[in-house]
Amino acid sequence: MQIYKEKANLLREAMKNNKAKLYTVINHPLASQEEYYRDLYLKMLCLIAHYSDGINNSQLFLLQRLILGVTQDTSAQEYIRRATEADENFLEDFIDGFKTEELKFAFVVDSLVLSALGNQDTNGQLQFIAELSEQLRITASEIKYLALLAQSIIEQNQDKFNSADEARPVNISSEMFHYYTKAYVQVFISTREDRFSMSFQERTLYNFDQKADHYLGPTSMLMRKSYIYLENMIINTKDFQLAFVGCEKIELINCEFIGSGNSIHFKYCKEIRLEGCTFRDFKERSLILEEVTEIKLISCDFNQCVHNYSRSSGDWEKLGGVIYSQNPSEIQHLFIEQCSFKDCGGVNDRYYFSSAIISNINGRVTDSKFINCWNYHNNDECDPENPLRTLFPVSSLSKNNRFTGSAKFS
Incomplete structure (x- = not known):
């Protein structure tokens, strides 16, 4: 009987790996970027996910969905491994690559949603995100909007999306986040x-x-x-x-x-x-x-x-x-x-x-x-x-x- 259980567990693991493909995040703005920028973005996202006592299944699932929507060439596990190679040069490349790009706003929202899925103390993650935001020259009004938007995404709440949109600075396009908001904004x-x-x-x-x-x-x-x-x-x-x-x-x-x-x-x-x-x-x-x-x-x-x-x-x-x-x-x-x-x-x-x-x-x-x-x-x-x-x-x-x-x- 043990062999049947082992085979069933093997199939369950395969189905778990395939599940992310069924819920791939479509039309993420990172998908249209060059591989160099995709690599910087996803490595930093994996680093944030692992910052507080490792990554849980919900966070891993979101990472897999995001990565599958951005690239078919590299797995989530590989980006997680690459994140262990981060050093000061990587940080400098990340900041230089995104500080003048609108894509930095999507990064902050992805980071906040990812952090909210953690089942441990996420204060360290939030502090890390705040420090990166400062380095990326994101203003207080921009952070306020991105935080409100992330909350609406986490709760799938259109009223909170509307409230967030009222606080949206004119330099940020709400269209950028449609890969999240289309699920709950009518x-x-x-x-x-x-x-x-x-x-x-x-x-x-x-x-x-x-x-x-x-x-x-x-x-x-x-x-x-x-x-x-x-x-x-x-x-x-x-x-x-x-x-x-x-x-x-x-x-x-x-x-x-x-x-x-x-x-x-x-x-x-x-x-x-x-x-x-x-x-x-x-x-x-x-x-x-x-x-x-x-x-x-x-x-x-x-x-x-x-x-x-x-x-x-x-x-x-x-x-x-x-x-x-x-x-x-x-x-x-x-x-x-x-x-x-x-x-x-x-x-x-x-x-x-x-x-x-x-x-x-x-x-x-x-x-x-x-x-x-x-x-x-x-x-x-x-x-x-x-x-x-x-x-x-x-x-x-x-x-x-x-x-x-x-x-x-x-």
């Missing part, structure tokens, strides 16, 4: 000169007329921020047409776009990521791109997105009924991963056929599904069999895709 809005974020805990229909600002028009949403993040929003394009112009980075996460005759426009944007989004019932092209460097569609669903048009010349022209660019060669990268297209394509009321039915832009498409995707002529007649009857242009790449009752890939 509505999160952050507006800065070059950034705009709006996030709901659950998908919520949002009328942009509720929020008056310089980037909103009466029936459109023209956004020119450098960085835009929208999450869990339901947007009716009939009432509010979306146009993103001159953006460095756009992230639309788990949003639903109710279609109409209005397309969603992206102009002069560098990096676009649409993940977990739903697009349905578009009567025009869903996405129109102009001079976009890179766009990624990940785990998105397109349902009944059909471009209705009238073209009386040019058989087998590239259509781009869902994703379109007037100058497709200007779109450097189009990636489509794990997406679904159902009942999508085009309808021409004239007797002329179309190719590149889904997109007229060359793209790399992987692990996606295409169900009943065609172009129709004379309103309801499917285009005839032809080598040009395709979903994408000829130079597109296809890998592990499935096609059910649809035109061929390219």
Whole structure:
């Protein structure tokens, strides 16, 4: 019987190690930093965790979740080991690396949350954090806000988050801490000169007329921020047409776009990521791109997105009924991963056929599904069999895709 107990304990230990992967901290600002800064940050965090009588299971679990969200290359145990190598040179490198960086505020919050999880006397840890904060030139008003924010995180309390936000200095972005606060803050809005974020805990229909600002028009949403993040929003394009112009980075996460005759426009944007989004019932092209460097569609669903048009010349022209660019060669990268297209394509009321039915832009498409995707002529007649009857242009790449009752890939 002993061998069964030993095997069960072995499996329990494996499950314990895998648990952190299920609750990985996503979108920590450290994840976008170079390895040198990640190493400094995480080593110092491990040092703080061990300062008072070692580290308990709750603290280790948080460290594992943070580290997995930041890097897949190094384990928590390895960072804990590296922390034993800390010396005065390490301290100097840490202070020089972060004293002028906004990331130091995230470090203080991570440290305070980590300390609060300790089951021993944490006074030593708090004193250590205070001394580091002083070296990092964090002011008293900034510390007050970070402490209040950490308390709201520990208690998962939105009222305390709101109280903390009232004390937030203008130089600290609340958006930075969204990796914690999204779990308990039902509505999160952050507006800065070059950034705009709006996030709901659950998908919520949002009328942009509720929020008056310089980037909103009466029936459109023209956004020119450098960085835009929208999450869990339901947007009716009939009432509010979306146009993103001159953006460095756009992230639309788990949003639903109710279609109409209005397309969603992206102009002069560098990096676009649409993940977990739903697009349905578009009567025009869903996405129109102009001079976009890179766009990624990940785990998105397109349902009944059909471009209705009238073209009386040019058989087998590239259509781009869902994703379109007037100058497709200007779109450097189009990636489509794990997406679904159902009942999508085009309808021409004239007797002329179309190719590149889904997109007229060359793209790399992987692990996606295409169900009943065609172009129709004379309103309801499917285009005839032809080598040009395709979903994408000829130079597109296809890998592990499935096609059910649809035109061929390219």
